[in-house]
Amino acid sequence: MEDDMTIDQVAELAYVSRSVVSRVLNDHPNVSAEARERVLRVIEEHDYRPSSVARSLATDRSFEVSVLTPRRGDESLANGYWPLLYSGLFERGLERGYFVSLSMVSDQVEDEIEDRARDARFDGYVLVTTEVTDLVASTLDADGAPTVLIGQDSSWDAFSSVDIDNAQGGYEAGRHLCDLGYEEIGLILGSRDLEESTHRRRGIERALSEAGVAVADRHVAEGDYSQESGHAIVQAWAERAQMPRALFCASDTMAMGALLALNECGYKVPEEVAIVGFDDLPAAQYAIPPLTTVRQPVYEKGQAAIDLLVDQIETAETDPVHTELAPELVVRQSCGAQQET
Amino acid sequence: MEDDMTIDQVAELAYVSRSVVSRVLNDHPNVSAEARERVLRVIEEHDYRPSSVARSLATDRSFEVSVLTPRRGDESLANGYWPLLYSGLFERGLERGYFVSLSMVSDQVEDEIEDRARDARFDGYVLVTTEVTDLVASTLDADGAPTVLIGQDSSWDAFSSVDIDNAQGGYEAGRHLCDLGYEEIGLILGSRDLEESTHRRRGIERALSEAGVAVADRHVAEGDYSQESGHAIVQAWAERAQMPRALFCASDTMAMGALLALNECGYKVPEEVAIVGFDDLPAAQYAIPPLTTVRQPVYEKGQAAIDLLVDQIETAETDPVHTELAPELVVRQSCGAQQET
DNA sequence: CCGGAGATCGGAACCGCTTCCAAACCCTCA
DNA sequence: TGAGGGTTTGGAAGCGGTTCCGATCTCCGG
Numbered sequence: 001m002e003d004d005m006t007i008d009q010v011a012e013l014a015y016v017s018r019s020v021v022s023r024v025l026n027d028h029p030n031v032s033a034e035a036r037e038r039v040l041r042v043i044e045e046h047d048y049r050p051s052s053v054a055r056s057l058a059t060d061r062s063f064e065v066s067v068l069t070p071r072r073g074d075e076s077l078a079n080g081y082w083p084l085l086y087s088g089l090f091e092r093g094l095e096r097g098y099f100v101s102l103s104m105v106s107d108q109v110e111d112e113i114e115d116r117a118r119d120a121r122f123d124g125y126v127l128v129t130t131e132v133t134d135l136v137a138s139t140l141d142a143d144g145a146p147t148v149l150i151g152q153d154s155s156w157d158a159f160s161s162v163d164i165d166n167a168q169g170g171y172e173a174g175r176h177l178c179d180l181g182y183e184e185i186g187l188i189l190g191s192r193d194l195e196e197s198t199h200r201r202r203g204i205e206r207a208l209s210e211a212g213v214a215v216a217d218r219h220v221a222e223g224d225y226s227q228e229s230g231h232a233i234v235q236a237w238a239e240r241a242q243m244p245r246a247l248f249c250a251s252d253t254m255a256m257g258a259l260l261a262l263n264e265c266g267y268k269v270p271e272e273v274a275i276v277g278f279d280d281l282p283a284a285q286y287a288i289p290p291l292t293t294v295r296q297p298v299y300e301k302g303q304a305a306i307d308l309l310v311d312q313i314e315t316a317e318t319d320p321v322h323t324e325l326a327p328e329l330v331v332r333q334s335c336g337a338q339q340e341t
Numbered sequence: 342m343e344d345d346m347t348i349d350q351v352a353e354l355a356y357v358s359r360s361v362v363s364r365v366l367n368d369h370p371n372v373s374a375e376a377r378e379r380v381l382r383v384i385e386e387h388d389y390r391p392s393s394v395a396r397s398l399a400t401d402r403s404f405e406v407s408v409l410t411p412r413r414g415d416e417s418l419a420n421g422y423w424p425l426l427y428s429g430l431f432e433r434g435l436e437r438g439y440f441v442s443l444s445m446v447s448d449q450v451e452d453e454i455e456d457r458a459r460d461a462r463f464d465g466y467v468l469v470t471t472e473v474t475d476l477v478a479s480t481l482d483a484d485g486a487p488t489v490l491i492g493q494d495s496s497w498d499a500f501s502s503v504d505i506d507n508a509q510g511g512y513e514a515g516r517h518l519c520d521l522g523y524e525e526i527g528l529i530l531g532s533r534d535l536e537e538s539t540h541r542r543r544g545i546e547r548a549l550s551e552a553g554v555a556v557a558d559r560h561v562a563e564g565d566y567s568q569e570s571g572h573a574i575v576q577a578w579a580e581r582a583q584m585p586r587a588l589f590c591a592s593d594t595m596a597m598g599a600l601l602a603l604n605e606c607g608y609k610v611p612e613e614v615a616i617v618g619f620d621d622l623p624a625a626q627y628a629i630p631p632l633t634t635v636r637q638p639v640y641e642k643g644q645a646a647i648d649l650l651v652d653q654i655e656t657a658e659t660d661p662v663h664t665e666l667a668p669e670l671v672v673r674q675s676c677g678a679q680q681e682t
Numbered sequence: 683c684c685g686g687a688g689a690t691c692g693g694a695a696c697c698g699c700t701t702c703c704a705a706a707c708c709c710t711c712a
Numbered sequence: 713t714g715a716g717g718g719t720t721t722g723g724a725a726g727c728g729g730t731t732c733c734g735a736t737c738t739c740c741g742g
Contacts, residue, residue, distance in 0.1 A: 054697090112440075
């Protein structure tokens with residue numbers, strides 16, 4: 001099959017003008033049934049595809065959106081959260097007629113990305129935050145390019161955003177622990193700099209204080225969402241023999257690390273130490289014991305982000321919309337609650 | 342800053358014709374120092390960027406390459422291998438002047454991807470295989486688009502490819518085990534359908550037979566590279582009380598699963614069971630005990646793929662090149678070898 | 683039988699850039 | 713001083729589409 005046909009060649013073969021071909025390509029009215037028929041046959045026979053580049057130039061739309069995701073450290077993509085999020089983005093994008101592609105922006109390439117970002121190649125951007133790179137964000141902001149954030153970042157609230165209600169999630173985890181009667185609770189939090197983890201913290205603290213449970217300072221630790229940090233914190237508590245009776249971990253990965261450390265140090269879960277995580281990564285259900293955790297609808301987050309973005313592109317609406325999805329407690333076995341069914 | 346300037350506006354402000362501006366943009370000769378100077382100043386002052394779309398149309402080059410990666414199951418991106426590979430791709434791409442973007446192709450969107458792929462938007466493609474989707478591959482093949490494969494797939498050897506020498510890796514793992522004197526060795530292999538895992542298997546089997554070590558059929562199992570599969574296999578062996586003295590796992594993720602199971606079943610590693618993995622994922626060094634494994638240069642794989650691809654794009658060379666990178670045994674503690682320093 | 687509305691079509695301008703080519707310019711050397 | 717060579721320049725034609733608009737065709741009712 002020779003390819004690389006142009007619209008003119010199609011026109012010629014179909015005995016019509018290029019305008020007519022363009023019209024059938026775009027489902028415009030005012031083309032006779034016979035003409036349409038002929039054009040379609042030529043297209044079919046020669047497997048013709050219009051050049052998206054030319055179309056882009058003419059219409060100033062590319063039907064492509066770009067997902068910009070940070071790469072910090074080797075681990076950034078290394079857990080089940082990301083593929084799920086991307087799937088939501090990719091698939092919903094295609095459904096809505098947009099091709100989505102992903103780029104990792106690391107510090108050393110930030111300005112090149114910025115260059116690329118600016119040149120109107122894309123109709124819009126999704127910034128996977130938890131640390132938007134400021135350069136890129138401010139460029140996008142200045143350009144007025146349609147952009148939506150995944151995750152919260154109040155310094156960029158001119159952008160639309162999608163996130164879950166982190167405080168609510170923390171609250172439910174806390175409630176669960178309190179309902180089960182635990183009173184000595186340890187908190188393994190995420191970095192103080194992430195609004196997300198601040199909210200999770202506030203949520204659980206509210207639950208505890210409502211239940212009249214206080215947490216000791218020595219039982220509050222800050223990790224960085226990595227498995228290693230969870231491991232280290234629990235190990236430290238074990239060494240000092242000040243293990244709490246229950247643990248709240250601000251991420252499943254930290255919970256996994258904690259679980260590992262608990263295991264090594266001989267604590268039985270949940271008999272001696274209960275543990276609740278956050279995220280409900282695919283791996284959570286395979287943990288030993290299966291992890292009770294706060295599920296966040298990751299795939300849906302991706303979908304929602306695309307919806308927001310596409311709406312913004314297509315309506316030229318510029319007022320930011322902030323969407324919050326509801327998290328949901330998933331009770332498994334790591335807290336000792338009896339499970340239903 | 343108003344933006345969206347066109348080359349004509351720049352030309353006007355700099356008192357030259359659009360041709361001159363184009364020449365300075367592309368570092369072409371034959372523009373006087375003064376003219377160049379004026380043009381550059383206007384560009385600078387107005388923060389002008391040429392439209393890559395228009396440029397693309399005119400030159401038939403986009404300086405973009407696309408990485409197509411399969412999404413099968415939620416776990417496909419879920420380990421440290423991917424971010425490393427992508428970093429290699431992205432960063433080397435930028436170094437060579439190409440913007441690389443990633444798309445996940447799942448079955449339900451395959452034909453849309455194919456559409457997109459064909460329309461000359463990209464200068465080339467990297468297929469992350471271990472299961473190239475046939476539709477996409479054959480389209481690319483038919484179009485003669487520059488394409489390179491990461492991983493091996495002999496049914497597509499018209500494409501250039503990058504891979505490591507899997508047999509060699511398997512061989513070194515086997516040698517290590519034999520050198521340490523293990524004689525009862527279990528093999529936890531990857532799927533038979535993956536050439537990669539067939540090669541790994543052949544490698545270790547050669548090492549064992551050279552050392553005169555035989556492996557019992559009951560000690561050969563096929564997993565799917567997932568942690569769960571490693572876990573399940575070891576658990577089965579434990580239940581039947583036929584645990585080998587040493588384990589070769591065809592991937593680190595399976596090794597992690599195996600480690601977990603070993604732990605649960607009360608086997609000490611490496612005192613009672615030695616274990617060697619494959620890949621050297623970032624997580625391998627944090628395992629308990631740190632995992633002896635065959636390191637594959639993942640980042641370099643990404644780089645090499647881009648190099649091959651860009652060379653092919655720029656020289657219009659169509660003969661495929663098959664590159665094999667060398668794996669390397671990384672001795673840590675899971676096999677009981679004494680470590681240097 | 684004619685005028686006019688509506689459907690259909692083709693011509694041409696345009697999107698923003700590259701590139702070929704001929705024209706203008708500047709020097710140098712015979 | 714004038715021819716000839718090399719620089720520098722601008723004009724114009726593409727690249728492959730979309731879209732506006734005026735021309736043509738059809739068909740109907742008066």
